[in-house]
Amino acid sequence: MVLVSAVRDYINRMLQDISGMKVLILDSQTVSIVSVAYSQSELLQKEVFLVELVDSISKSKESMSHLKAIFFLRPTSENIHHLRRQLASPRFGEYHLFFSNMLKDTQIHILADSDEHEVVQQVQEFYADFVASDPFHFSLNVPSNHLYMLPAVVDPSNLQNFCDRVVDGIAAIFLALKRRPFIRYQRTSDIAKRIAQETTKLMYQQESGLFDFRRTDISPLLLIIDRRDDPVTPLLNQWTYQAMVHELIGIQDNKVDLRSIGKIPKDQQEVVLSSEQDAFFKANMYENFGDIGLNIKRLVDEFQQIAKSNQKIQTIEDMAKFVDNYPEYKKMHGNVSKHVTLVTEMSKIVEEHKLMLVSQTEQDLACNGGQVAAFEAVTNLLNNESISDIDCLRLVMLYALRYEKESPVQLMQLFNKLASRSPKYKPGLVQFLLKQAGVDKRTGDLYGNRDLLNIARNMARGLKGVENVYTQHQPLLFQTMESITKGRLRDVDYPYIGNHFQQGSRLQEVVIFIVGGTTYEESRSVALQNASNSGIRFILGGSVVLNSKRFLKDLEEAQRIARSSPAVV
Template sequence: MVLVTAVRDYITRMLSDISGMKVLILDSQTVSIISVVFSQSELLQKEVFLVETIESGAKESMTHLKAVCFLRPTSENFQHLKKVLTNPRFGEYHLYFSNILKNSQIQILGDADEHEVVQQVQEFYADFLAIDPYHFTLNLSSNHVYMLPAVYDPSSMQQICDRMVQGISTIFLALKRRPAIRYQRTSEISRRLANELARLMYEEESHLFDFRRTEMSPLLLIIDRRDDPVTPLLNQWTYQAMVHELIGIRDNTVNIKEASKLDKAQQEVVLSSEQDSFFKANMHENFGDLGMNIKKMVDEFQQKAKSNQNIQTLEDMAKFVEHYPEYRKMHGNVSKHVTMVTEMSRIVDERKLMSVSQIEQDLACNNVGQAAAFEAVTNELNNDSMVEIDRLRLVMLYALRFEKENPQQLELLVNKLASRSASYKPGLVHTLLEQAGTDKRTGDLYGNRDLLNRARNMARGLKGIENVYTQHQPLLYQTIESIVKGRLRDVDYPFIGNHFQHGRPQDVVIFIIGGSTYEEARTVALQNASNNGTRVILGGSVVLNSAKFLSDLEEIHRLGRINTFQ
């Protein structure tokens, strides 16, 4: 059972079991959980008359309607529920919670339900955003906290850890499996999260996770974003990843504010692999192939439009009316994807990203020597048409790749960056190295430590790369390959407790503290499509693009400076 299907099944059961007109009451986070898997038209088909948030505090009484509440079991939501149940607006309340309830919370509901309007209370385990069938996120608001020492802000660290425990545990409750747990040894927060999840699954709530045993337990692997800082710094050239990098995707919605000559309806569009067949077929295609596929779609639409214009008989009109919803949907899809690609083409041309990206790929894929890399980056920094974020990313990629070689030249680049960028924060490049430099990383990021990886890189170089802009493979690719082949080293990724695993797991959930990327989600999708007997699910605290990764880094840099001066 994949993630989108799991959440859709919960929502369908929730809305189908209660007959008649309904009001759906959500909180600020369950709004997102539902919106990525269910469209508004689908909610209408389930007789949902109105959607409200529990925080809105609406006053109008509608006792003829039934309220279906889908909420996270937070203390804030229970405070809202107490007020709602003290003075109920609806005739019935059906309460569904996205996670495990505490006995004290059930007691609060019992005490507050003086009017006996609560008809049922259930736990439906969907405390995560299933943005794609094999990719989920938690949308953490303070994502930078994972880079802080635990002693810096213990309460914030605990809140982040609690939310990750809640989200990951419901993945396994939804899948009805209990995993063996491994974590990245060099990451303190990975170890802490792994221990807290093990305590929940094997001790505190062990009865909930006591599912039918299988020959091979699924694997949960918890890793730290700092082990691969390169992937979120790169420009992307496949559809979904490129949209997120250049425009931004939030809960499968894209806001194209800067695109010219757009009406308001076109400024916000949905990109969902479940609701859009063209996007599903092309989300992992590179930009060149995408352009050709969009042209085919436009040609098909024009043929359809031409045939619709040829209405001469009542029978022709009847056929047109019958197929009109499909025609309108096709029209909307064509318009949406043409707009998206047009806007991205404009940004690529404006920022000269093809030139920038070629140097990025050379730096990321170890295909260039230090002297040549220094010259290439220096030339780009001198280019007046470059925008500041592209200059910063290039210097950071150079710093990560050549951290131990000729530090004087790195300082020259950093100084040039500072002189060309009005907003550059001095020391930010060094903050990146402090957080994610070679001494802090577990994996073989550049494939130059391990003989097998060096041979693989040499073979790739000899065979040539079909597309120079998409030659990079995230470190996650190696990690998955090691899991599938049973080569993931216990010393680097130890198991928690006595729950060891021998052989190849059929199901693997990899959670990246600090955020996943759409490039990594593509790697997982291609792995699953290969049908090699192992299914991988990817999750993260947020979905990163370079802007988000840099903003998290800037916040750590700022906090570090404050701490220095105190």
């Protein structure tokens, strides 16, 4: 069962058994969960005539007794409070309450006591407490994502809220999959260890009965790792379609906001990029940018042929055929316009910011040795006024992560050049990144220079050359999946929690959760790995979906908190 299908199944079960006109009431997080899995037209087909947010309907007094209210909410104390107010003075004819995760007994009692008018028809838990952006990739959209960097510094209640949200999301994944995993975590990460311990406590002690699915086949693996083990991947420019759109424009819950671009038709100002709803995107989401241009040209050519055939309306039969096909024609027109607009805008950004020049140096820093050449390349780009400040910052960060031990003098020269180049440079941000994610903090073999097998692989790749210099980088996650597939993930680096695992058993399913966020480059690696038929199905999840802007923003916010704290990291 893939993730999008799991969420769709829950939504179907909510909507199909309740006949008549309905209003769907969501909170700020479940609106994301529903929107990525279900389209507006599909909701209309289920007789949902109104979608509202729970905090806005609490303010309204208007009676709508002809509508049946379906609430799909996270089981938070704030949402329970909204429901109490609703039930005290009901506006709708019926109330059907669905929660995206486990309700506490106290919450159930509060709801029962509040239903004095006896309008509540049902209360159910449907475990869709995650945003399934792709079949094997989910996010939790955690707002304060920077907290994972500062477990010893931030307010304990804020950190607990962060951990609770992550544990809830992970629990929902396994309840949706109807499995209980054995759990491993990254040894060098305090936050990964804490989340692993709290997840184990929930699944094996507090809610043991709920997770006891009495299945005899092999339990899946949950591996919890820390974003800081691979800070390189979210700093790189991207050149495959989905990842590139997110890096250059931004994707939020499978939607792309194009309002800032200029004169764009109203129906194209926010577009949907979903592999479930867009066949062209599904076929091309992992393709290189150069290939995308050719494929979009074919799409435009196909559309022009259809448009020409529609111009030859000469008979009543032709007209009837056109009317029958019009919705499909209009949908295709919108789809072609969407992809042409996206690629045109990205081409402009690439040209304006000289990203091909920047990206070539980025890839060399991430994939190839040679400190002297790297220093010269980064210095030249810092001297180039056409290169943006944020690109210069990322280049220095990538250099620092690679050569922090080898060239401290040159590194200081780059710090000074960066600082003198622009007042926008955040003082000390590169140094803070090294404190958070430098070589002494990392577990994995990020540059493939510790393990003999990785050194040999890199040498072989260097001798063969690479098909595309802009996409030669592979995230650390690729190595991690390879180690899992071959049974080589070291226990000393990724220990087990508890004694719930079966020694020597062959894995069939692995959920890898990255505290601090995933990238679309990593979700592409997971999709390609799953397509390789290794016998193991991987699912990737994280607290947010990152691009370089979001990663740097989290870093800045963590640095600000660390500076204001007496216990500076």
